[in-house]
Amino acid sequence: MSKLMIGTDLAAEMVAKAAERAAALQEKTGVQPCLATVLVGDDPASATYVRMKQNRSKKAGIGSRSVVLPAETTTGELVAELHKLSNDPEVHGILLQHPVPGHIDERAAFEAIDPAKDVDGVTMHAFAAMAFGEPGFRSCTPGGILRLLEAYDVPIAGAHAVVIGRSPILGKPAGMLLLASNATVTYTHSRTVNLPEIVRTADIVVAAVGKANFVRGDWLKPGAVVVDAGYNEGNVGDVHFDEAASVASLITPVPGGVGPMTIALLLEQAVDAAEAQSETAVRPVVTLP
Numbered sequence: 001m002s003k004l005m006i007g008t009d010l011a012a013e014m015v016a017k018a019a020e021r022a023a024a025l026q027e028k029t030g031v032q033p034c035l036a037t038v039l040v041g042d043d044p045a046s047a048t049y050v051r052m053k054q055n056r057s058k059k060a061g062i063g064s065r066s067v068v069l070p071a072e073t074t075t076g077e078l079v080a081e082l083h084k085l086s087n088d089p090e091v092h093g094i095l096l097q098h099p100v101p102g103h104i105d106e107r108a109a110f111e112a113i114d115p116a117k118d119v120d121g122v123t124m125h126a127f128a129a130m131a132f133g134e135p136g137f138r139s140c141t142p143g144g145i146l147r148l149l150e151a152y153d154v155p156i157a158g159a160h161a162v163v164i165g166r167s168p169i170l171g172k173p174a175g176m177l178l179l180a181s182n183a184t185v186t187y188t189h190s191r192t193v194n195l196p197e198i199v200r201t202a203d204i205v206v207a208a209v210g211k212a213n214f215v216r217g218d219w220l221k222p223g224a225v226v227v228d229a230g231y232n233e234g235n236v237g238d239v240h241f242d243e244a245a246s247v248a249s250l251i252t253p254v255p256g257g258v259g260p261m262t263i264a265l266l267l268e269q270a271v272d273a274a275e276a277q278s279e280t281a282v283r284p285v286v287t288l289p
């Protein structure tokens, strides 16, 4: 279907380029980019996501370090582990799989990641850099969404984008990146009144709710571009795909839309981090005459 905005191919291109850069870095400096993954607890979905990210890393020539901690890990213990990885010169990027178990202060854990290694873009430093339009690691799903919209030449400047969801790692940064691309952005959330009416005014809809088939076809303006960031049990997105596909001009499938873009950006940023860190490490000492 020509309406599909597919992430798989674009993601594969991004990963291939990241792999080339990883190999070039290794050849030049002997350093293999290394992504550390941290998993707390035994949630099977989280374990699957981590495994998937490690497998993709391997295929791209990026080394991985796996840290698995028991569900009863305290905030202090997790923070200590993340500090250790942050201080380890052989680790270039750190991914803390989230959500972490409810008793852990997730924000405190994220902030224990050195911003130079925050390749998943979860720290306040990364968020602020994004909000100020400064270079930095992007939160991977929102960053991947923007790359996908750009690749499909979706006009963003002047468009009305409605983002459903305002989580700090997805909805909020997605809206800010759209704003930085000159969209007029409306955020919506669980307290929004008349959500379908608002969504009907959108040229671009980003669904980041976490509820299967939540956005219905009759909520959409004909010709709207629909980005479904949701991923619910049974490979189901947050948008009712069949209904929406008959109204939208472009729509991301689930799976195969936003998901692969998230991982591709993670790997790209892991190589960015390794390049930046090896540059700092091998910078020659300049001796003044």
Ligand code: NAP
Residues within 6 Å of the ligand: 141, 164, 165, 166, 167, 169, 170, 171, 188, 189, 190, 191, 192, 195, 208, 209, 210, 211, 229, 230, 231, 232, 238, 258, 259, 262, 263
């Ligand atoms: P989250 O932290 O649970 O946030 C969900 C957001 O949806 C919240 O802002 C919430 O509003 C809003 N919401 C809940 N019910 C609503 C309603 N009835 N009407 C309007 N808004 C409502 O979830 P998340 O981490 O952002 O993830 C969202 C979805 O994206 C999930 O399906 C997740 O699996 C998926 N995801 C996919 C990827 C990927 O790589 N494809 C990556 C991350 C997440 P309040 O703020 O008012 O509570």
